[in-house]
Amino acid sequence: MDLYREAFSANPCLPGVDDPYATYAALRQECAVHWCEGPRLWVILAYAEGLEHMRDPRYSRQDHLDKLIARFGAQRIFERQKFDIPYMDGEQHSRMRKHVTQAYRGINLGDLSIFTRQFVDRCLAAVPDQSRFDLVAILANLLPFMVTSELMGVPADQQLEMAEQVSGFVRARGLTQTEETATGGDDAIAVYRHYFLPLIQRRRAEPCGDLLSRLIADPGEDVSLSDDQLLLIISSNFYSASVYTLRLLIGTLARAMALHPDTYSRVRSDRRLIPAAVEEVLRWDAPAQALNASVATEDLDVDGRTIRAGDSVTVLVGAANHDPRVFADPTAFRLDRVPNPHLSFAPGLHQCLGLHLARMEGAVVLEALCDRFQALSCDDAASRRMVADRFRGHDRLILEGRR
Numbered sequence: 001m002d003l004y005r006e007a008f009s010a011n012p013c014l015p016g017v018d019d020p021y022a023t024y025a026a027l028r029q030e031c032a033v034h035w036c037e038g039p040r041l042w043v044i045l046a047y048a049e050g051l052e053h054m055r056d057p058r059y060s061r062q063d064h065l066d067k068l069i070a071r072f073g074a075q076r077i078f079e080r081q082k083f084d085i086p087y088m089d090g091e092q093h094s095r096m097r098k099h100v101t102q103a104y105r106g107i108n109l110g111d112l113s114i115f116t117r118q119f120v121d122r123c124l125a126a127v128p129d130q131s132r133f134d135l136v137a138i139l140a141n142l143l144p145f146m147v148t149s150e151l152m153g154v155p156a157d158q159q160l161e162m163a164e165q166v167s168g169f170v171r172a173r174g175l176t177q178t179e180e181t182a183t184g185g186d187d188a189i190a191v192y193r194h195y196f197l198p199l200i201q202r203r204r205a206e207p208c209g210d211l212l213s214r215l216i217a218d219p220g221e222d223v224s225l226s227d228d229q230l231l232l233i234i235s236s237n238f239y240s241a242s243v244y245t246l247r248l249l250i251g252t253l254a255r256a257m258a259l260h261p262d263t264y265s266r267v268r269s270d271r272r273l274i275p276a277a278v279e280e281v282l283r284w285d286a287p288a289q290a291l292n293a294s295v296a297t298e299d300l301d302v303d304g305r306t307i308r309a310g311d312s313v314t315v316l317v318g319a320a321n322h323d324p325r326v327f328a329d330p331t332a333f334r335l336d337r338v339p340n341p342h343l344s345f346a347p348g349l350h351q352c353l354g355l356h357l358a359r360m361e362g363a364v365v366l367e368a369l370c371d372r373f374q375a376l377s378c379d380d381a382a383s384r385r386m387v388a389d390r391f392r393g394h395d396r397l398i399l400e401g402r403r
């Protein structure tokens, strides 16, 4: 159990570790919050303290960016991120959230779920009967990106280039930053700039009611976004919806069903259980294991430890989702946790704005798996965990499906 203590201090998300939850449980029993020397920040592992942090305006995202700007210099990705929603604070953040929420409201989830289902069926149809297949390669790598591209109006022949750049953003938003991750972020934004600036100009001149047009201007609001702000929101959408989060949710969902055959049969025979299954996957092995870091603007007490003004803090969502004070038998995968108050969408000031989209895509994938396969099994030895900063899931997930 103590095996991962040192690794935890180097990177609290324990990337690549099969079962980090026993280590988290041991640490949480000692205290709700621990200092991690690698990223030099406090990490909250308990549910109540995590939720409180998510709702507390005395933590600042902008101050954390200022620390990165002081370390890596101005004119880098971190300075641009100041205009990105997850890094905003206070009134500026509320106004931007309202604007983006309003634009997302115009998304027709019904149409998008039909698009999603058709795409999933095409991918799964390519799997021959009784064969082993890598779900990440055939489906999870592509689906979230296709849905985001559909929403953002990216033509098919440009989608691959966009996809290749997303990891640059992701690394520039990790808890641990280096010169290399900062440069990757700078390069990624340059490509998005090159592609999306002309598209933004076209939509400014001729709005067409798509998501980008609604982000540029909403008739009911006085928010007017600069090209740079729009670029950040667009890249943020690709980042939030693509390589990490949804891609990982799809793999973890299928693996959970393979590891729990009785649950899978129940869901197959009663499809009304699909939403509960998706929520439990989100709780059981959260795709985004930790939040972006923020900085305490005054001295704050968390479970008897003093977080000094200027210290950086994050919540280890994955650990909080396994807090036994809220979730009985937390390592068990159970469909009867209804409601399931997991923290995987960060229910606070920075709550995920794409949660409806994420839930829809998860539910469509599970329904399609249920329709196609009577039983699933997973070859963990042939699969490969992703090793990445704040996220958890698989880069390769070898499944076998029985029709």
Ligand code: HEM
Pocket (backbone or CB within 6 Å): 085, 086, 087, 097, 236, 237, 240, 241, 245, 246, 249, 287, 288, 290, 291, 292, 293, 344, 345, 346, 349, 350, 351, 352, 353, 354, 355, 357, 358
């Ligand atoms: C399984 C899928 C997803 C998961 C687990 C997830 C999780 C999260 C989490 C934990 C946060 C809070 C981040 C923080 O405070 O540091 C967040 C924020 C956000 N998410 Fe998601 N997300 C998912 C999908 C999406 C999708 C599909 C979109 C967009 C279409 C999206 C858009 C956003 C945005 C814009 C924010 C920033 C909100 C703010 O700072 O006010 N997410 N998400």
